[in-house]
Amino acid sequence: MLERSKAAYEEALRYIPGGVDSPVRAFKSVGGVPPFIERGEGAYLYDIDGNRYIDYVQSWGPLIFGHADKETLDAVCEQAQKGLSFGAPTLLETELAKEIVELFDNIDKIRFVSSGTEAVMSAIRLARGYTGRDDIIKFEGCYHGHSDSLLVSAGSGAATFGNPSSPGVPADFTKHTLLARYNDLESVKRCFEASANIACVIIEPIAGNMGLVPAEEEFLQGLRKLCDEHGALLIFDEVMSGFRASLRGAQGYTDVVPDMVTFGKVIGGGMPVGAFGARAEIMAHLSPEGPVYQAGTLSGNPVAMAAGLSVIRRLKANPKIFEILEARAKGLVGGFKKIADAHGVPLQVEVRGSMFGFFFNENPVKNFDDAKRSDLEFFARFHQEMIKRGVYFACSQFEAGFICEPLDEKLIDETLEKIEEAMKKLV
Secondary structure (H helix, E strand, O other), rough: HHHHHHHHHHHHHHOOOOHHOHHHHOOOOOOOOOOOOOEEEEEEEEEEOOOOOEEEOOOHOOOOOOOOHHEEEEHHHHOOOOOOOOOOHHHHHHHHHHHHHHHOOOOOOEEOOOHHHHHHHHHHHHHHHHHHHOEEEEEOOOOOOOHHHHHHEOOOOOOOOEEEHHHHHHHHHHOOOOEEOOOOOHHHHHHHHHHOOEEEEEEEOOOOOOOOEOOOHHHHHHHHHHHHHHHHHEEEEEEEEEOOOOOHHHHHOOOOOOOOEEHHHHEEEEOOOOEEEEHHHHHHOEOOOOOEEEOOOOOOHHHHHHHHHHHHHHHHHHHOOOHHHHHHHHHHHHHHHHHHHHOOOOEEEEOOOOOEEEEEEOOOOOOHHHHOOHHHHHHHHHHHHHHHEEEEEOOOOOOEEEEEOOOOOHHHHHHHHHHHHHHHHHH
16 A cells, blocks of 8 residues: 555645656656655665565665665764765765775776766766867767766767757757667767767666666777777766676676776765766866866765765675675576566566666667567556565666665565566466
8 A cells, every 4th residue: 555655746746846856766657656765774665654665776776785774874974973064175085085996997086976967977078178079979778867968869860969858958969979879889880980079988888777788798899999999088887887786897797998987876875976087197187187177065075975985895895795696686587587487478687796687578688779679568567566565676667676785585585476476467
């Protein structure tokens, strides 16, 4: 029952556009009323109606140690007692920067911001300032936040300058964004042929916003070669996959080395945070060292830094946690696949570290076009049945799922039992 959530949603609609502060939360693609959450604990969410859910969203990724993790909360509370924000340098910023930089040979310096959107927006500005070029290449189905240059849709050509995909975005902004097809190197070559003014190629090397779709190694190698040939920078957007897929994010799965990396989510331990980093030569162009301007009153917020330090230090001290979480993720989607096969339901599954994805699709998913051919109506019905049974999956076919440390084999077995119940109801 979601009676209190229904009433809360109706009230929210009176004061907040769509009743939510981020569109996907409205459950428009799956139907029904979004549960209003009261609290989280470990692997569970509890809504205001008293329902408990096994949570595979984990605040869209950052809670690798689960909800209300004691060590993270202790770090946050200790810092909060000293002050929430100063707008001045703190030791915590340098400590977290050092912890991250030590893991990546291609990152000499890093700057913290307050969101993934801000991290990507700033990284692209820096890439443009460093190269002296205006155009960028992104991929259909990759989400890099809601800054104007990245809210684009495909035009009529195979190699196209983007058109705005949201009212309020001037076409003059998005005309510098070229769109390519994920895992399709020829489409990238056509973009380079269409423009000699490309500053960077930005990609989610493990895409999590068209569902979980990893980039193929040969494709990433090709991107690296093209960027080198044309003098463009290669940016890995690891706001979602950073410290989720592995301790070194996607770079734990590929030999390809990007020029710049953006981070978010996990490095804030559940607090709002983002970051972008590169080798010293590139970062030297960033203000106050260089002319490329970027600033933020809450950047490097001490409470977020304290939370991030708590999480990153524990991950570095116990990197085998990723093997454990990956085994659990494979157990979940492997069991799901067997159940779907037994009921004659086409299902594609994928895992990268503590991230997983599934598509109700007869064919492997390699790009956004493939993902869109999934059975979205069946996904919506499946999601509704799982919510009724106390399992909280992402409320869109085009989102990844996450395993947290408290979500053990027992809970995965319980989830699979509920998936079996749902399938019996649906087919």
